[in-house]
Amino acid sequence: MARILPTLAFHLLIISSLLSSFSMILVSAEDHEFVQSMDPELFGLKKEKLTHFRMYWHDVVDGPIPSAVTIVQPPSNSSQTRFGLIRMFDNALTQGPEPSSKLLGRAQGFYGSASQEDISLLMAQNFAFVQGKYNGSTVTLMGRNSILNKVRELSVIGGSGLFRYARGYALATTQSFNASKSDDAIVEYNIYVLHY
Ligand SMILES: *[C@@H]1O[C@H](CO)[C@@H](O)[C@H](O)[C@H]1NC(C)=O
Numbered sequence: 219m220a221r222i223l224p225t226l227a228f229h230l231l232i233i234s235s236l237l238s239s240f241s242m243i244l245v246s247a248e249d250h251e252f253v254q255s256m257d258p259e260l261f262g263l264k265k266e267k268l269t270h271f272r273m274y275w276h277d278v279v280d281g282p283i284p285s286a287v288t289i290v291q292p293p294s295n296s297s298q299t300r301f302g303l304i305r306m307f308d309n310a311l312t313q314g315p316e317p318s319s320k321l322l323g324r325a326q327g328f329y330g331s332a333s334q335e336d337i338s339l340l341m342a343q344n345f346a347f348v349q350g351k352y353n354g355s356t357v358t359l360m361g362r363n364s365i366l367n368k369v370r371e372l373s374v375i376g377g378s379g380l381f382r383y384a385r386g387y388a389l390a391t392t393q394s395f396n397a398s399k400s401d402d403a404i405v406e407y408n409i410y411v412l413h414y
């Protein structure tokens with residue numbers, strides 16, 4: 219008994235000191251602001267720039283190494299527009315329209331057939347650049363793509379790296395499309411991005 223009591227007292231001492239340091243942490247956290255207004259210039263945000271990119275997007279659905287795979291098949295009795303189809307893609311973005319042209323980045327995302335009336339896709343994709351100062355930066359696009367129209371417009375909804383705070387739009391124009399060859403397509407993207 220005489221040996222247990224001092225141990226118990228020691229434990230109580232430790233617990234009480236832990237509790238008091240915990241409450242000190244709580245108090246000091248309350249001293250800090252949860253929200254702060256910042257000076258944009260300290261973040262290097264001075265003048266907004268407009269940048270234009272032209273790239274070619276290669277959707278390879280067919281062949282031994284597809285870059286786009288069907289992850290959701292529409293029901294067999296779905297409409298002619300294949301409403302409900304969803305594909306995930308990791309498509310090459312090149313400088314010229316030829317697949318062998320210089321690789322500028324990859325377009326990674328998915329598209330789904332989202333219309334029962336015409337062939338319109340909902341697209342969500344990141345353009346992840348790999349060249350020069352843009353290497354590692356991304357631009358995020360989202361929008362409606364009615365693929366049979368000559369020019370389609372999608373929104374640039376954000377970005378990372380050099381494209382933080384990005385906004386803008388992209389114009390997509392099909393260069394080649396072969397519906398009898400599992401939909402393989404090469405699409406020209408002209409992107410206009412406001413960023414800092
Ligand atoms: C499509 O097929 C499914 C399964 O056979 C059936 O439940 C559904 O009612 C069909 N839809 C139409 C619009 O025919």
Ligand SMILES: *[C@@H]1O[C@H](CO)[C@@H](O)[C@H](O)[C@H]1NC(C)=O
Nearest residue numbers: 347348349350351352353354
């Ligand atoms: C891009 O960045 C990656 C990762 O930092 C690096 O491995 C690669 O060599 C860079 N590519 C170019 C073309 O600079």
Ligand SMILES: *[C@@H]1O[C@H](CO)[C@@H](O)[C@H](O)[C@H]1NC(C)=O
Nearest residue numbers: 280394395396397398399400
């Ligand atoms: C589409 O692909 C098929 C099969 O490879 C080919 O026979 C046909 O000529 C192609 N059509 C066009 C317009 O390229």
